[in-house]
Amino acid sequence: MNGTVIATAGLRKAYGAVRAVDGIDLDVRAGDVYGFLGANGSGKTTTVRMLLGLVLPTSGTVEVLGRPIPKAGREVLPRVGALIEGPAAYPHLSASANLSLMDAAGPGGARRGRRQRIAEVLDQVGLGGVGKRQVRGFSLGMRQRLGLAGALLRRPDLLILDEPTNGLDPQGIHEIRTLLLDLNRTGTTVFLSSHLLAEIEQLATRVGVLDRGRMVLQDDLATLTAPTGATVVRTPDPARAVRELGDRVLSADGERLVVRGSEPAEVNAVLVGAGVPVSGLALDRPTLEDVVLAAAAGSGDRVPVGTTVSGAAA
Amino acid sequence: MIGVELRKLFRRPRTWITIALLNALPVLVAVLLKVTDLAPRPGEGPAFLSAVLTNGTLYPLAALAIVLPLFLPIAVAVVAGDAVAGEAQGGTLRYLLARPAGRTRLLVAKLVAVIAFVLVTVVIVAAVGYVVGTALFEVQSLGATTGISGTSLTPEQVAGRTLLSIGYITVSMLGVAAFALFFSTLTDSPQLATLGALAVLIGSSLLFTLDAASDIAPYLPTRYWLSFVDFFREPILWRNITRGLGLQAVYVVVLLGAAWANFTTKDVTS
Numbered sequence: 390m391n392g393t394v395i396a397t398a399g400l401r402k403a404y405g406a407v408r409a410v411d412g413i414d415l416d417v418r419a420g421d422v423y424g425f426l427g428a429n430g431s432g433k434t435t436t437v438r439m440l441l442g443l444v445l446p447t448s449g450t451v452e453v454l455g456r457p458i459p460k461a462g463r464e465v466l467p468r469v470g471a472l473i474e475g476p477a478a479y480p481h482l483s484a485s486a487n488l489s490l491m492d493a494a495g496p497g498g499a500r501r502g503r504r505q506r507i508a509e510v511l512d513q514v515g516l517g518g519v520g521k522r523q524v525r526g527f528s529l530g531m532r533q534r535l536g537l538a539g540a541l542l543r544r545p546d547l548l549i550l551d552e553p554t555n556g557l558d559p560q561g562i563h564e565i566r567t568l569l570l571d572l573n574r575t576g577t578t579v580f581l582s583s584h585l586l587a588e589i590e591q592l593a594t595r596v597g598v599l600d601r602g603r604m605v606l607q608d609d610l611a612t613l614t615a616p617t618g619a620t621v622v623r624t625p626d627p628a629r630a631v632r633e634l635g636d637r638v639l640s641a642d643g644e645r646l647v648v649r650g651s652e653p654a655e656v657n658a659v660l661v662g663a664g665v666p667v668s669g670l671a672l673d674r675p676t677l678e679d680v681v682l683a684a685a686a687g688s689g690d691r692v693p694v695g696t697t698v699s700g701a702a703a
Numbered sequence: 704m705i706g707v708e709l710r711k712l713f714r715r716p717r718t719w720i721t722i723a724l725l726n727a728l729p730v731l732v733a734v735l736l737k738v739t740d741l742a743p744r745p746g747e748g749p750a751f752l753s754a755v756l757t758n759g760t761l762y763p764l765a766a767l768a769i770v771l772p773l774f775l776p777i778a779v780a781v782v783a784g785d786a787v788a789g790e791a792q793g794g795t796l797r798y799l800l801a802r803p804a805g806r807t808r809l810l811v812a813k814l815v816a817v818i819a820f821v822l823v824t825v826v827i828v829a830a831v832g833y834v835v836g837t838a839l840f841e842v843q844s845l846g847a848t849t850g851i852s853g854t855s856l857t858p859e860q861v862a863g864r865t866l867l868s869i870g871y872i873t874v875s876m877l878g879v880a881a882f883a884l885f886f887s888t889l890t891d892s893p894q895l896a897t898l899g900a901l902a903v904l905i906g907s908s909l910l911f912t913l914d915a916a917s918d919i920a921p922y923l924p925t926r927y928w929l930s931f932v933d934f935f936r937e938p939i940l941w942r943n944i945t946r947g948l949g950l951q952a953v954y955v956v957v958l959l960g961a962a963w964a965n966f967t968t969k970d971v972t973s
Binding site: 469477481490495539 | 802
């Protein structure tokens with residue numbers, strides 16, 4: 390697979406005067422782990438729903454796997470696995486009965502081998518031992534795993550996952566992260582919508598940031614967090630270090646100095662040569678949080694008096 | 704898709720509890736009749752009930768007449784009201800549509816499942832009625848049975864016309880089902896959809912008793928429900944039966960059209 394997996398052009402969704410999604414151009418390429426970031430209410434969920442044909446755009450176009458949505462949904466969506474705003478299942482049925490019904494409800498899930506596929510995905514998400522149990526008794530984390538199993542059932546080319554680690558404990562989060570990276574390595578494109586920066590930073594190769602319905606940023610994670618050309622130095626004697634380095638010091642904050650120069654070894658040599666103790670040394674890179682906070686205006690669910698809401702209704 | 708919906712419906716405990724409850728009232732009535740031997744006089748009480756003491760094979764019809772005005776339509780409204788709104792409330796609607804089940808397909812499958820529910824329920828009520836009726840009351844093994852207008856019907860005729868009644872009652876319930884299914888596409892609350900359909904039903908029943916509403920009476924969805932008794936006249940009085948079928952057909956076509964138009968163009972945000 391190569392080329393573009395998700396492409397939207399001028400995608401817009403208005404609910405009355407409220408513009409939930411305001412002209413976004415998504416560009417997700419084959420093999421990406423795409424992190425779709427945004428505060429609560431920034432329009433992430435509405436966008437995800439438009440990608441899957443659940444919400445119909447006010448204007449603009451959506452293409453998934455090269456075909457228009459919702460028009461070619463019947464052809465494209467069987468190749469897409471999705472987790473949309475939390476898992477859902479029929480509580481009185483077992484985990485495997487739920488998967489079986491969902492699989493039979495649409496095209497592209499052959500009855501032959503279905504039992505085998507269900508056993509495999511349940512095993513993959515760590516529910517192999519409870520496949521026969523009613524979902525009624527499942528914990529939130531188990532339901533989340535079941536939802537993920539449903540998304541993986543037809544070995545999709547594209548996974549669209551909305552907050553996939555919601556409700557999981559730290560071990561569970563680690564397990565799911567490993568699973569997603571494994572799938573990505575074998576060719577699955579992953580579109581990950583989340584408001585958890587740390588999660589995106591650990592998984593994503595590309596990042597898009599949504600702020601009040603607008604895309605404010607879309608780039609490779611490596612580019613966004615590329616070294617700034619400065620070096621971060623930690624020293625127990627910052628005063629002497631500043632004296633030695635002179636105007637190369639860009640900023641000083643306690644024992645932490647940011648020094649011009651993209652060669653930590655060179656900075657280290659200067660300081661050690663002058664007898665200044667150095668306790669830490671690293672290339673200066675912005676964190677994803679720095680990048681996002683610089684690009685996005687503020688929390689989506691914070692509405693001060695006197696502002697007009699233009700990007701509510703997630 | 705239809706198979707999926709049927710499996711969902713009939714593997715759900717609630718479906719069978721509803722059917723069991725629906726059978727409780729006719730069974731209770733039969734037991735009371737047997738114990739007290741006090742049948743209503745002809746023309747009083749639910750249809751056919753006056754005749755069952757002398758002929759138990761009419762009890763399936765009495766049982767249907769007992770559940771027809773309220774119990775059966777409530778059960779239908781609950782199941783049909785839950786059809787789409789229940790999936791929306793449970794969150795499974797978004798997964799079905801993203802699967803993709805196809806909106807029109809899903810709606811058709813839901814409709815077929817509701818019709819299957821009505822048919823199964825009516826048949827079970829009739830069957831339980833037959834078992835209870837023949838066990839508790841006399842069965843005239845030979846010769847003619849008394850029809851509703853004092854005419855005579857052979858046991859074969861009674862059996863055939865009971866089957867016709869089962870079909871007619873099933874069709875009569877489709878109007879309610881169509882109302883509930885339409886409301887079910889409008890809201891994410893199955894209770895609201897069910898209550899909406901029941902409100903239509905109660906409104907219709909009330910208007911039917913009102914002289915001032917006699918001009919619109921022929922168009923009320925409940926107007927011809929009890930016309931299945933006309934199968935037991937000799938000859939069969941077809942006039943109201945055909946009108947009843949036609950009226951239900953109009954309600955079903957119009958409401959399903961509206962349900963389809965709404966459901967295929969709406970944003971699924973549940």
